Amino acid sequence: MKKNYSIKKTEKILRDLSASRHALAYLNSVQGASLSLKKEEIAKKRIRYLTRTIEALEHAVGLLDPIEQKIIRELYFDEGGSVEEICETCALERSSVYRYRARAIEKLAAAMYGG
Numbered sequence: 001m002k003k004n005y006s007i008k009k010t011e012k013i014l015r016d017l018s019a020s021r022h023a024l025a026y027l028n029s030v031q032g033a034s035l036s037l038k039k040e041e042i043a044k045k046r047i048r049y050l051t052r053t054i055e056a057l058e059h060a061v062g063l064l065d066p067i068e069q070k071i072i073r074e075l076y077f078d079e080g081g082s083v084e085e086i087c088e089t090c091a092l093e094r095s096s097v098y099r100y101r102a103r104a105i106e107k108l109a110a111a112m113y114g115g
Contacts, residue, residue, distance in 0.1 A: 006113040014076040060111035068104035
């Protein structure tokens with residue numbers, strides 16, 4: 001997998017994290033309902049994929065430096081975090097926050113996809 005592709009894929013997973021968690025909760029709630037066998041199998045595969053992806057991402061975030069962790073958690077895990085708030089709480093300039101974020105995403109991509 002090329003480096004740029006893995007970074008873009010990691011960014012997409014981070015952006016879609018909230019939606020993935022909601023989808024996982026929904027699929028878990030409908031599992032066991034009166035679904036056809038085909039839909040039940042599709043739901044199980046999707047649950048496995050979402051669970052593995054979210055767990056891998058959470059584990060990879062744990063490998064980051066404390067500042068990188070804070071930036072990633074504020075921007076992607078805690079909905080509504082803004083760069084300005086991170087600048088204030090971490091005493092960083094805006095450009096430094098973006099630099100830390102880029103470095104953190106590269107590390108996450110390497111942890112999740114190798115490289």
